[in-house]
Amino acid sequence: MRGDDAIVHRADAARISRLAQCDFSFMVDAEFAEPFDGSRIIPVDPPYRKTYGFVPDDLAEYLNRPDAELFIAEVRDSPVGYAAVSEGWNRFAVIDDIAVDASHRGNGIARRLMDAAVEWARGAALAGVRLETQSNNVAACRFYDRYGFVLGGYDRCLYQGMHPDTPEVALFCYLMFTTADRSLERT
Numbered sequence: 001m002r003g004d005d006a007i008v009h010r011a012d013a014a015r016i017s018r019l020a021q022c023d024f025s026f027m028v029d030a031e032f033a034e035p036f037d038g039s040r041i042i043p044v045d046p047p048y049r050k051t052y053g054f055v056p057d058d059l060a061e062y063l064n065r066p067d068a069e070l071f072i073a074e075v076r077d078s079p080v081g082y083a084a085v086s087e088g089w090n091r092f093a094v095i096d097d098i099a100v101d102a103s104h105r106g107n108g109i110a111r112r113l114m115d116a117a118v119e120w121a122r123g124a125a126l127a128g129v130r131l132e133t134q135s136n137n138v139a140a141c142r143f144y145d146r147y148g149f150v151l152g153g154y155d156r157c158l159y160q161g162m163h164p165d166t167p168e169v170a171l172f173c174y175l176m177f178t179t180a181d182r183s184l185e186r187t
Contacts, residue, residue, distance in 0.1 A: 005075055005076075005107070006073045006074065006075050006080065006081075006104075006107070006108070006109045006112050007073070007074050007075075008071050008072070008073050008074075008112050008113060008115075008116045009071065009072050009073075009074065010069065010070070010071060010072075011059065011062065011063060011069075011070035011071065011072045011082070012063070013060060013063065015072045015074070015079055016056050016059050016060055016063075016070070016072070016082075017056050018078070018079045019054065019056065019059070019072065019079045019082060020054055020056055021078075021079075022054070022079065022080065022081070022099075022101035023101055023102040023103065024051070024052065024054060024099040024100075024101065024102070025049050025050060025051040025052075025102060026049070026050055026102065026137065026139065026140075027047055027048070027049055027050075028044050028047060028048050028049070028050050028136045028137075029043065029044055029047035030042060030043050030044055030136075030138050031044055031135045031136040031138065031167070031168075032135045032136075032138060032141060032169075032171070033135075036135060036151060036154050036169065036171055037151055038141065038142065038145060041138060044136065050136070050137075052099075059082065059084060059097075062084055062086070065086065067086055067087040068084070068085065068086035068087070068096075069084075069085050069086075069117070069120050070082060070083070070084050070085075071083045071085075071113055071116040071117060071120075073100070073109045073112055073113050075104065075109075080100060080101045080104040080109060081098075081099055081100035081101060081104065081109050081110065081113055082097070082098070082099060082113065083095060083097070083098040083113035083114065083116060083117045084096040084097040084098070085117040085120055085121065085129075087124060087126060088130065090127070091126055091127045092121075092126055092127050092128050092129060092130045092174070093117065093118075093120065093121030093124065093126045093128070093129045093130070094129075094130055094131065095114075095117055095129060095130070095131035098110065098113055098114065098117070098131075100113070105139070110143055111143075111147065114147055117129065118175065121177075122177060126177070127176070127177060128174055128175050128176040128177045129149075129174070129175040130152070130172065130173065130174045130175075131144065131149070131172075131173050132170055132171065132172055132173075133170075133171050133173065134159075134168045134169065134170060134171065135154075135167075135168055135169040135170075135171060136167075136168050141171065141173075144173050147175065148175055149173040149174060149175045150173065150174055150175075150176075151171060151172070151173055152172045152173060152174045153172045154169050154170060154171050154172065155169065155170040155172070156169050156170075158170035
């Protein structure tokens, strides 16, 4: 199976509810260390599975927002991933969430979803795309780097309110559009 086997749709309620069958968890066996640019990766022992949980109602909110979009990837009419994108306060599109079912990773589906979100952002003449990820989501960080995102900064304290002892560091990444990119979309 390849990413070109996936079809990316704008979401509807039926597709959102069917996403609940997906496994969006991932194994944490390594993490990025400072300077968080991928040059220093340290092993995590023992490895553990990370799950964020999935709440279809949270995604349904994107269906009626004029400043947001939700894209769902399907393979053979089964949902296998999604990307939720919205317009941020600073004229950047924000990838609020992007996830691909564990059994479909590595097939280009995340790229197809990101392409849809980036196209949406360009169509809205935004400055670029930003996202937040975690230092312990090495596979996602590598994907964002390959896609062209750059590290804009990090925050060691962001997750402390929910998990006081977490070693996770929030990483903020940006994909910048040129001024020419934005002016072309307005014409």
